[in-house]
Amino acid sequence: MSRPGNKIIQAKLVLLGDMGTGKTSLALRFVKGQFFQNQEPTIGAAFFTQILSLSEATVKFDIWDTAGQERYHSLAPMYYRGAAAAIVVYDISSIDTFVRAKKWVQELQRHGSQKLVMALVANKCDLESKREVQTEDGEQFAQENGMFYMETSAKTAENINELFYEIGRRLAKVLPPRQTGINFKNETQEHGRKFFCCST
Amino acid sequence: MYGTKSKIDLAFEYQSQIPVLRPSIHSRRANLTVKFQDLYGFTVEGNVDDVNVLNDVREKVRQQGRVWWALEASKGANWYLHTTIGQGSALTSSLKFSALANAITLKKLIKKGIPPVLRPKVWFSLSGAAKKKSTVPDSYYDDLTKAVEGKVTPATRQIDHDLPRTFPGHPWLDTPEGHAALRRVLVAYSFRDSDVGYCQGLNYVAALLLLVMKTEEDAFWMLAVLLENVLVSDCYTNNLSGCHVEQRVFKDLLAKKCPRIATHLEALEFDVSLVTTEWFLCLFSKSLPSETTLRVWDVIFFEGAKVIFNVALAIFKMKEDQLLLTHHVGEVINVLQMTTHHLFDPDDLLTVAFDQIGSMTTNTISKQRKKQEPEVMKELDQRIRKLNSLKADNK
Numbered sequence: 001m002s003r004p005g006n007k008i009i010q011a012k013l014v015l016l017g018d019m020g021t022g023k024t025s026l027a028l029r030f031v032k033g034q035f036f037q038n039q040e041p042t043i044g045a046a047f048f049t050q051i052l053s054l055s056e057a058t059v060k061f062d063i064w065d066t067a068g069q070e071r072y073h074s075l076a077p078m079y080y081r082g083a084a085a086a087i088v089v090y091d092i093s094s095i096d097t098f099v100r101a102k103k104w105v106q107e108l109q110r111h112g113s114q115k116l117v118m119a120l121v122a123n124k125c126d127l128e129s130k131r132e133v134q135t136e137d138g139e140q141f142a143q144e145n146g147m148f149y150m151e152t153s154a155k156t157a158e159n160i161n162e163l164f165y166e167i168g169r170r171l172a173k174v175l176p177p178r179q180t181g182i183n184f185k186n187e188t189q190e191h192g193r194k195f196f197c198c199s200t
Numbered sequence: 201m202y203g204t205k206s207k208i209d210l211a212f213e214y215q216s217q218i219p220v221l222r223p224s225i226h227s228r229r230a231n232l233t234v235k236f237q238d239l240y241g242f243t244v245e246g247n248v249d250d251v252n253v254l255n256d257v258r259e260k261v262r263q264q265g266r267v268w269w270a271l272e273a274s275k276g277a278n279w280y281l282h283t284t285i286g287q288g289s290a291l292t293s294s295l296k297f298s299a300l301a302n303a304i305t306l307k308k309l310i311k312k313g314i315p316p317v318l319r320p321k322v323w324f325s326l327s328g329a330a331k332k333k334s335t336v337p338d339s340y341y342d343d344l345t346k347a348v349e350g351k352v353t354p355a356t357r358q359i360d361h362d363l364p365r366t367f368p369g370h371p372w373l374d375t376p377e378g379h380a381a382l383r384r385v386l387v388a389y390s391f392r393d394s395d396v397g398y399c400q401g402l403n404y405v406a407a408l409l410l411l412v413m414k415t416e417e418d419a420f421w422m423l424a425v426l427l428e429n430v431l432v433s434d435c436y437t438n439n440l441s442g443c444h445v446e447q448r449v450f451k452d453l454l455a456k457k458c459p460r461i462a463t464h465l466e467a468l469e470f471d472v473s474l475v476t477t478e479w480f481l482c483l484f485s486k487s488l489p490s491e492t493t494l495r496v497w498d499v500i501f502f503e504g505a506k507v508i509f510n511v512a513l514a515i516f517k518m519k520e521d522q523l524l525l526t527h528h529v530g531e532v533i534n535v536l537q538m539t540t541h542h543l544f545d546p547d548d549l550l551t552v553a554f555d556q557i558g559s560m561t562t563n564t565i566s567k568q569r570k571k572q573e574p575e576v577m578k579e580l581d582q583r584i585r586k587l588n589s590l591k592a593d594n595k
Contacts, residue, residue, distance in 0.1 A: 071399060
């Protein structure tokens with residue numbers, strides 16, 4: 001699958017966002033090309049892998065898809081620890097999910113890896129008639145926070161591949177080849193970490 | 201509401217109508233993945249071997265039923281409902297002896313499985329749900345559901361969001377009646393204990409309780425006794441602190457009982473709670489086939505939450521050789537998922553869980569929990585403070 005002479009990147013990617021915003025659906029669309037209208041809620045987290053072949057590099061994604069309900073927040077550091085990329089998802093038809101997405105971004109800026117590639121994803125863009133969050137608001141927040149912004153629909157598959165290709169391209173720029181995603185962070189930060197411990 | 205209950209009973213008749221599956225020659229030849237319905241109406245995917253295993257399980261369930269009926273004939277009707285160790289100090293010594301003998305028989309019997317038709321009665325009594333219910337007026341559940349009807353809270357909104365997403369495609373749960381029954385149980389509970397409210401994961405637990413107990417009211421009381429008496433407290437509240445404690449206890453136990461696996465996974469930087477959190481919060485309902493899950497629950501309701509540790513350890517133990525060969529987090533998860541999804545024969549799992557893991561008393565587990573609690577609370581507290589300082593910085 002990898003092209004000869006091409007560098008191989010192993011990257012941990014985490015999906016964060018409020019419940020019901022479509023995190024699992026995004027992952028399933030990208031990994032298996034599937035979509036289920038009634039996707040079962042994720043408890044704890046789910047894990048997927050997918051390989052993307054770009055002209056710059058071959059990216060092996062380890063995708064951690066997390067539970068969205070607020071009380072599961074206390075588990076999140078375990079999932080985003082050592083992540084090279086994060087997708088923060090909200091649902092364009094719910095302003096509350098956008099508020100929650102902003103909180104995730106702040107937390108990642110504080111506790112995530114320094115070189116974390118972050119995407120702000122406005123999902124369910126097929127629900128245009130129910131839109132509560134305007135494109136400009138999403139774009140502006142993304143820009144202010146050094147993230148890239150994309151409107152997607154896991155249902156119609158709009159922009160799903162584009163999203164992961166863009167993440168792959170950005171990872172190829174910042175990541176050295178053949179890194180294991182888990183070790184991505186500065187080694188000194190990794191020592192002595194415990195279950196909930198965030199890098200400080 | 202009473203109308204709904206009779207509909208549940210009607211909906212359950214499908215169970216007896218499912219014919220025994222005989223894999224066709226074609227699927228045998230091609231070794232295709234086939235879809236079939238299991239004992240509780242869930243559609244599962246598996247190969248021909250899995251279908252055969254499931255047919256064997258059906259037969260074993262029937263045999264086990266005959267054992268229970270034979271005991272009923274010799275020991276008297278409902279003998280098991282009066283059997284608890286330590287009860288009846290006023291009894292004469294011979295009666296005490298027979299009570300103890302019954303308790304031992306029952307413990308063994310339950311590990312071999314409660315026949316599905318007796319499950320509602322046995323669970324309700326042995327879990328303490330019957331006792332819990334008897335302390336309040338008979339109309340408690342009906343009064344509660346009526347009182348909260350039409351009320352909207354964050355919990356009810358989340359419940360509504362999850363109803364169609366709970367075991368979608370199930371022939372009864374995924375119908376308007378199924379959704380309505382599950383909704384009433386979850387909403388009623390969210391008002392009974394506002395600290396728990398609604399926690400994702402409970403939807404799967406309550407759904408399975410409804411399937412087994414057959415009436416909403418009994419499912420509600422089972423959920424109540426489970427959260428309030430059987431499981432460690434605060435598993436599902438605000439920051440899932442109880443669940444965090446259980447995860448730490450589990451890690452210690454894994455290191456003790458399966459040291460080679462624990463060392464290997466640590467070298468891969470694989471935190472076992474990445475997979476076990478779901479097992480503990482959904483009580484395996486999202487990972488194991490339905491009859492296997494319910495066989496685990498049979499023992500949980502009789503012996504307590506320590507059983508979850510036995511079963512979780514057993515899943516790792518069963519695949520020790522394969523796990524030691526993994527090089528990557530993804531492989532570990534694949535091994536564990538393939539294992540849990542194909543554990544169609546409950547005895548394969550329970551034999552390891554109770555015969556090979558070694559016994560752990562509730563007392564030992566409680567001590568472990570006490571040891572972990574302060575550390576968990578400290579870390580959760582630190583985290584909250586950090587997040588709050590984050591908010592303050594951004595003002």
